[in-house]
Amino acid sequence: MLMKPEKKYLLLIFYICLTVTGIFISYNLVFNIGTILGSILSLMSRIVGVLEPLIIGAVIAYLLFPLTDAMNKLLSKKFNMKRKHYFISVILTYFCVIVLFLLVIVGTYLLIGGRITENNNLSTMVTTIREYIAKYNELFKYVNTKITESGLSGDLKTYLNDTIVYISTSISQSIDSIFAFSRNVGSVMVNMYIGFFLSFYLLKDYDLLKRNYDKAMLLFFEQEKIQSINRTGQEINHVVSRFIRGQVLDAFLVGLISSIGLTLIGMDFAILIGFTAGMANMIPFVGPLVGCIPAIIVGVLSPDPMQAVWAVLVLLAVQQLDEVILSPKIVGDSTGLHPVLVIMAIIIGAAIGGIIGMLLAVPTMGVIQLFAVKYIKKRESERAEAQRTERD
Incomplete structure (x- = not known):
């Protein structure tokens, strides 16, 4: 049966309008892709900000699950408690974490001899940091002046000055980022506090969450597909967990040993610099170099600039200890x-x-x-x- 002329033209007009609309939408998508992506990223950032305590809680629970599981297996062998032993394992895990946290605080206090409370307060520490920043600015101005007064060629002078300006700007931006973070430390601590408690409930209700996950998967996938997804998830967990858990323990030990070494040579902010070096050590290859930068800056700006050399030697010795003994044992080829x-x-x-x-x-x-x-x-x-x- 032939289509009536008016219907044919209406269909043609419909396709033309649809094509024009598609072209218009595609044009706006292409030429406003930056704005669209920016809006999407902004929305995602807000969502992550709202869910930050839950994300922190999930990460803490993920990191603590192996310890809870090990305690659970140990209690299962020692005592015949079918339902209670897992809850007791969770309680013991968090007891160990809290005790370890308190030991770190007490150990840090004893390591610095109580100097923060005896000789310093918050305003004094801020003043000291500002003095370091002022010295750092004077140092770069001095180097810049010496380069300008030197007999080097114009191109080399320009290159060296540009390099000095780049380094100075990078350090200034890093310092600004640290101060910006410190201004937000209150909200960060609140989120960490909430996340810590959420992690307890996530671990405590692990079996319930797993059962609900299995039920939800059965609503959308066949059993064979679910097994494939679970196998892939286990493989991903094996790769990620070995790396993250090993690196966290390795970073803590490197930070602790570095802090002790820097304290022994009398460096200011030894604990902060030591654990910064430990955290930087989590970054392969470039991490140890990044960890040395704060020690060098504080050492150069101290009354005895040779302290920078001693600090670098201490951190290099710790890195060798990490490379030869700690990292192969803890992290390995994760x-x-x-x-x-x-x-x-x-x-x-x-x-x-x-x-x-x-x-x-x-x-x-x-x-x-x-x-x-x-x-x-x-x-x-x-x-x-x-x-x-x-x-x-």
């Missing part, structure tokens, strides 16, 4: 990544997310490698199966 892939991951992570991006880059690359290897093996298996079928 991700199985080639060094080139590690460096690429760090560069990309730094470009995308700064310091946090660098910290997360290696386990993320490890997960990507996991999926790539699984895909290659699957393709090889399919190709081998196809070749066998052709021969038959």
Whole structure:
């Protein structure tokens, strides 16, 4: 049956309008992609900000689960408590964490001999930091003047001055970031406090959450697909957990040993610098270098500039101890990544997310490698199966 002329024209007009609308939407999407992405990222940032305590709680629960699981297995062997032993394991885990936290605080106080309460208060510490910043500015001005007065060629002078300005600007921005973070430390501590309590309930109700997860998965997937998803999740967890948990323990030990060493040579802010070096140590390859920067700056600006040399020697000795003994025992080859892939991951992570991006880059690359290897093996298996079928 032929279509009536008026219906044909109406259909043609409809398709024309649809095409024009599609072109208009595509045009606006392409030429406003920056604004659209910015709005999406802003919305995601707000959502993450609202959910920050829950995210922190989930991370803490994830990190503490192995200890809880180990205690649970130990209690199951020692005592015949079918339902109570897991809750007791959670209680013991958090008791150990709180005791460890208190020991760190007391140990830090004893390590610095109570100098914060005896000789300093908050205003004195702020004044001291400002004096360091003023000395640092004077140092760069002095170096800049000496370069200008030197007999070097014009191009070399320009290059050196630009380098000094770049370093000075980078350090200033880092200091500004630290002060900005310190201004927000109250909200951060509140979120950490809430997250800590949320993590307790996440661990306590682990079995309930797992049962609800299994029920939800059955609503959307077949049993075979669920098993495949769970296997993949276990493999991802194996890669990420080994790296993160090992790195956290390694960073704590490096920070503790560095703090003791810097305190023994009489460096100001030894605890802060030591644990900063420990956290920086979590970044492969470049982390140890980043960890030395605060020690060098504080040492150079101190009454005895040679303290910078001693601080670097202390941190280098700690790094050697970490490379030879601590890291192989604690972390090992946790991700199985080639060094080139590690460096690429760090560069990309730094470009995308700064310091946090660098910290997360290696386990993320490890997960990507996991999926790539699984895909290659699957393709090889399919190709081998196809070749066998052709021969038959």
